[in-house]
Amino acid sequence: MPLFFKISLFFFFVSSSYPLDNNHPLESLTLFELTQVTNIVKNSYFPLNVTFHYVGLNEPNKQLVLSWLSSTHHPALPREAIVITRIDQKTHEIIVDLSSVSILSDKIYNGHGYPMLTLQEQTAADELPLSYPPFISSIKKRRLKLKEVACQGYPVGWYGEKKKSTNRMVKVICYYLDGTINLYMRPIEGITIIVLLDQMTIASYIDRLIVPVPKANGTDYMGSKRRRSSHESNSIKIVQPDGPSFTLDNGNTVRWGDWKFHVAYDMRAGIIISLASMFDADKREFRSVMYRGFVSEVFVPYIDLTEEWYYRTYFDAGEYGFGLCAVELEASKDCPENAKFIDGYFISQDGTPGKMPNVICIFERYAGDIMWRHTELAIPGKVIRKVRPEVSLVVRMVSTVGNYDYITDYEFKQSGTIKVTVSKPRS
Amino acid sequence: MPLFFKISLFFFFVSSSYPLDNNHPLESLTLFELTQVTNIVKNSYFPLNVTFHYVGLNEPNKQLVLSWLSSTHHPALPREAIVITRIDQKTHEIIVDLSSVSILSDKIYNGHGYPMLTLQEQTAADELPLSYPPFISSIKKRRLKLKEVACQGYPVGWYGEKKKSTNRMVKVICYYLDGTINLYMRPIEGITIIVLLDQMTIASYIDRLIVPVPKANGTDYMGSKRRRSSHESNSIKIVQPDGPSFTLDNGNTVRWGDWKFHVAYDMRAGIIISLASMFDADKREFRSVMYRGFVSEVFVPYIDLTEEWYYRTYFDAGEYGFGLCAVELEASKDCPENAKFIDGYFISQDGTPGKMPNVICIFERYAGDIMWRHTELAIPGKVIRKVRPEVSLVVRMVSTVGNYDYITDYEFKQSGTIKVTVSKPRS
Numbered sequence: 001m002p003l004f005f006k007i008s009l010f011f012f013f014v015s016s017s018y019p020l021d022n023n024h025p026l027e028s029l030t031l032f033e034l035t036q037v038t039n040i041v042k043n044s045y046f047p048l049n050v051t052f053h054y055v056g057l058n059e060p061n062k063q064l065v066l067s068w069l070s071s072t073h074h075p076a077l078p079r080e081a082i083v084i085t086r087i088d089q090k091t092h093e094i095i096v097d098l099s100s101v102s103i104l105s106d107k108i109y110n111g112h113g114y115p116m117l118t119l120q121e122q123t124a125a126d127e128l129p130l131s132y133p134p135f136i137s138s139i140k141k142r143r144l145k146l147k148e149v150a151c152q153g154y155p156v157g158w159y160g161e162k163k164k165s166t167n168r169m170v171k172v173i174c175y176y177l178d179g180t181i182n183l184y185m186r187p188i189e190g191i192t193i194i195v196l197l198d199q200m201t202i203a204s205y206i207d208r209l210i211v212p213v214p215k216a217n218g219t220d221y222m223g224s225k226r227r228r229s230s231h232e233s234n235s236i237k238i239v240q241p242d243g244p245s246f247t248l249d250n251g252n253t254v255r256w257g258d259w260k261f262h263v264a265y266d267m268r269a270g271i272i273i274s275l276a277s278m279f280d281a282d283k284r285e286f287r288s289v290m291y292r293g294f295v296s297e298v299f300v301p302y303i304d305l306t307e308e309w310y311y312r313t314y315f316d317a318g319e320y321g322f323g324l325c326a327v328e329l330e331a332s333k334d335c336p337e338n339a340k341f342i343d344g345y346f347i348s349q350d351g352t353p354g355k356m357p358n359v360i361c362i363f364e365r366y367a368g369d370i371m372w373r374h375t376e377l378a379i380p381g382k383v384i385r386k387v388r389p390e391v392s393l394v395v396r397m398v399s400t401v402g403n404y405d406y407i408t409d410y411e412f413k414q415s416g417t418i419k420v421t422v423s424k425p426r427s
Numbered sequence: 428m429p430l431f432f433k434i435s436l437f438f439f440f441v442s443s444s445y446p447l448d449n450n451h452p453l454e455s456l457t458l459f460e461l462t463q464v465t466n467i468v469k470n471s472y473f474p475l476n477v478t479f480h481y482v483g484l485n486e487p488n489k490q491l492v493l494s495w496l497s498s499t500h501h502p503a504l505p506r507e508a509i510v511i512t513r514i515d516q517k518t519h520e521i522i523v524d525l526s527s528v529s530i531l532s533d534k535i536y537n538g539h540g541y542p543m544l545t546l547q548e549q550t551a552a553d554e555l556p557l558s559y560p561p562f563i564s565s566i567k568k569r570r571l572k573l574k575e576v577a578c579q580g581y582p583v584g585w586y587g588e589k590k591k592s593t594n595r596m597v598k599v600i601c602y603y604l605d606g607t608i609n610l611y612m613r614p615i616e617g618i619t620i621i622v623l624l625d626q627m628t629i630a631s632y633i634d635r636l637i638v639p640v641p642k643a644n645g646t647d648y649m650g651s652k653r654r655r656s657s658h659e660s661n662s663i664k665i666v667q668p669d670g671p672s673f674t675l676d677n678g679n680t681v682r683w684g685d686w687k688f689h690v691a692y693d694m695r696a697g698i699i700i701s702l703a704s705m706f707d708a709d710k711r712e713f714r715s716v717m718y719r720g721f722v723s724e725v726f727v728p729y730i731d732l733t734e735e736w737y738y739r740t741y742f743d744a745g746e747y748g749f750g751l752c753a754v755e756l757e758a759s760k761d762c763p764e765n766a767k768f769i770d771g772y773f774i775s776q777d778g779t780p781g782k783m784p785n786v787i788c789i790f791e792r793y794a795g796d797i798m799w800r801h802t803e804l805a806i807p808g809k810v811i812r813k814v815r816p817e818v819s820l821v822v823r824m825v826s827t828v829g830n831y832d833y834i835t836d837y838e839f840k841q842s843g844t845i846k847v848t849v850s851k852p853r854s
Contacts, residue, residue, distance in 0.1 A: 126805070127807075150805050150806050150807065151805075152805050175805070177806065181803060181806060181809075181811050183803075183805060183806065221799075221801065221813055222811070222813055233672040233684060233791075233818060234667050234668075234669040234670060234671065234672040235667065235668060235669060236665060236666070236667050236672075236765070236791055236793045236816075236818055237665070237666050237667075237668075237793075238663060238664070238665055238666075238793065238795060239663070239664050239665075239666050240661050240662065240663050240664075241661075241662060241664075242661040242662060243661060244661065245660040245661040245663075257660060327802045327812075330812075330814060332816075333797075333800075333814035333815075333816060334797060334800065334814055335795060336793070336795035338663070339795070363795055364660075364663055365794055365795055366663045366664075366665065366763070366794070367792055367793070367794030368665060368762060368763035368766070368790055368792055368821065370760075370761060370825075370834055370852050371852055372648075372852050373760075373761065373825065373832045373834075373852055374648065374827070374830070374832050375754045375825075375827040375832065376608060376610075377827070378553070378577050378578075378579050378602070378610060378829070379577050379604065379608060379610065380554075380577065382608075384608050384649070385754075385757075386648055386649055387757060387760035387761055388760075389663075389759075389760060390852075391660060391663055394795065398797075398800065398802075400801070400802040400804070402805070403801070405800045405801050405802065407797055407800075425797050425798055425799050425800055425817075
């Protein structure tokens with residue numbers, strides 16, 4: 001299965017083996033549940049081919065969750081999944097109930113927009129041009145080597161067309177390696193390739209103009225090929241000799257200082273923070289700060305009117321999936337030494353669940369900053385001095401969408417605020 | 428000398444003993460030089476009383492400094508001091524040449540504005556109301572205890588008056604302790620006390636109205652009296668097993684990564700960063716980023732029109748001195764464990780130089796953030812991954828002006844930018 005080659009490097013596919021071992025109602029679907037869900041849907045449509053674009057928890061309504069939260073014995077709430085599939089070139093939104101092992105609802109979606117791209121269909125689309133004679137001829141015409149070409153499919157956008165198209169499509173853009181790994185620095189401009197995803201065929205091919213490919217020299221970003229700094233830096237680490245101050249239970253509820261919240265992985269949204277609340281020591285109770293928070297969308301419009309660029313107006317969360325594009329986080333690099341990690345579970349196109357190890361990290365952040373301080377000299381005969389360092393708690397995910405690496409941080413501050421940042425470091 | 432009581436707790440007055448042991452032209456005046464300067468001025472005006480409000484380096488002009496910088500043997504440049512004094516109720520701006528041990532120029536300043544307040548005159552003004560019968564009577568009328576009152580003098584602002592006043596004055600505001608150290612939470616409102624600083628007398632006293640003093644309960648900011656968090660935190664430290672990566676020579680030139688700059692202490696500006704430059708590995712030379720940078724002013728207007736508040740429009744750097752109000756920095760609290768410290772030297776009102784130990788700290792900052800990263804999946808058969816943590820270098824001073832604690836950070840980033848922040852943590 002060459003289509004799976006790229007992702008199999010990253011994700012260790014695991015077999016479903018154990019049931020839900022906790023009963024937090026907002027916990028992401030487990031491996032066991034994901035397998036159940038896709039089996040229910042596949043069995044229901046057998047022998048039709050079902051492609052899975054999104055499977056996630058269908059959360060119980062807020063009132064149910066809040067009453068669960070305030071009860072002392074925390075009774076298990078119903079577990080449901082929302083499934084977005086393509087079946088017979090139609091988009092289905094299916095709700096699956098896990099306790100009754102049945103489909104609660106199944107609607108065909110006819111509105112604008114399409115399901116998220118799967119990793120498998122992206123890989124398949126990327127490979128199409130490489131064996132497509134007109135493209136091979138275009139590459140030859142440019143005096144480039146076909147084996148140094150790498151392609152990527154991108155959504156086509158929407159420009160007010162009234163007629164709804166049932167065709168899911170991407171435009172495939174190709175880049176040139178040949179001496180660099182930094183392919184985005186060497187676009188092969190002037191070519192527009194439209195791929196129909198359900199058919200996985202090239203529907204339209206235009207080679208409009210030849211633009212010289214920029215040189216490879218100086219584009220490499222790996223350390224060994226970059227010019228060296230005049231001084232090398234000594235290592236710097238954040239250490240907690242007594243361990244982290246936060247706890248993470250097996251239902252992914254985090255407690256830190258006065259904070260309590262739930263963290264979950266979602267294929268589309270990435271991190272979902274729920275039930276974030278802070279302990280009020282005066283009232284001796286938790287006060288709700290945020291019921292549910294996640295990145296709803298990241299819009300990336302290039303605002304370039306040329307034929308090969310006008311459509312580059314991506315929804316990087318909704319089209320690619322911030323969770324699906326998340327990378328395995330590396331200790332001491334993506335997250336500091338004192339981080340703890342959480343795994344995520346996603347569904348591949350054929351319904352097989354996959355594990356994303358260390359997809360979320362949680363750590364106490366200390367940058368040497370001061371949260372609060374005062375030196376009081378106005379009281380005769382006294383010098384009063386109080387300094388409180390700024391320590392916060394960060395929940396992080398990194399999502400790589402094409403050449404963009406998004407760092408999503410939910411930073412919980414002792415002041416009671418949550419600072420959410422989606423940042424793109426230089427890359 | 429009761430006037431000196433407050434500051435003698437903080438500053439260890441040292442005798443001048445050693446001459447300049449380096450020849451960086453932008454180095455702050457040394458103890459030896461400061462003593463020379465004040466002796467030259469005092470001798471010149473003997474037997475008149477000279478009060479010193481500011482003494483700092485009179486920098487050589489930029490062309491001289493740049494030619495010094497580009498020369499290989501770094502010849503010592505002339506050392507000059509600028510002195511701002513009050514003599515016979517007039518403000519003098521005096522330039523002293525240290526090599527010829529002489530006064531180069533001496534001008535009487537007649538424009539708007541006044542020299543910085545000295546610590547000694549602030550303390551003296553603060554104590555005046557406590558033995559002033561009308562004030563004692565005001566306190567009695569409010570049924571407050573005089574021994575629980577603490578006062579502070581504040582500049583009076585300027586509201587378009589045409590006539591220039593040669594009188595330096597402050598308005599003294601009093602606060603109530605009695606059960607709290609957080610005096611600013613308990614202002615004794617309704618009283619306006621004008622103190623003439625040169626005469627050190629109360630020139631005007633108005634008790635306009637009685638406002639109840641807020642209660643002390645719940646105002647204490649010291650840890651032992653605050654409500655406890657529901658969880659205590661484990662310690663968190665920034666460590667560099669091989670030591671810091673920056674060097675600091677005895678002329679206070681800092682080198683870190685591709686950066687090189689000079690850091691100096693100034694009574695008014697606090698930190699002065701000079702000759703900040705970055706090594707350009709392609710050109711094999713340093714490129715200038717900033718010739719000289721410092722906080723020119725911090726304006727704090729309260730925008731409250733009532734009689735006792737309208738004048739509160741402070742210049743916290745120029746009236747109080749960001750350097751003069753700087754505090755001794757505490758390792759692991761004001762600055763992280765990996766910080767190095769620099770001392771500063773100031774002049775007290777009578778010309779005695781004083782040492783401010785650990786008044787500037789320098790440390791490498793690492794918050795677990797990512798400076799640069801990319802995971803490349805678009806090259807068939809390869810997964811490329813590169814992550815560079817964000818480490819920067821911070822030069823910090825903390826200046827406590829009344830109830831405000833300003834944290835001034837110059838953050839040097841590997842990207843070549845300098846991020847300057849003057850922040851006031853909650854206090």
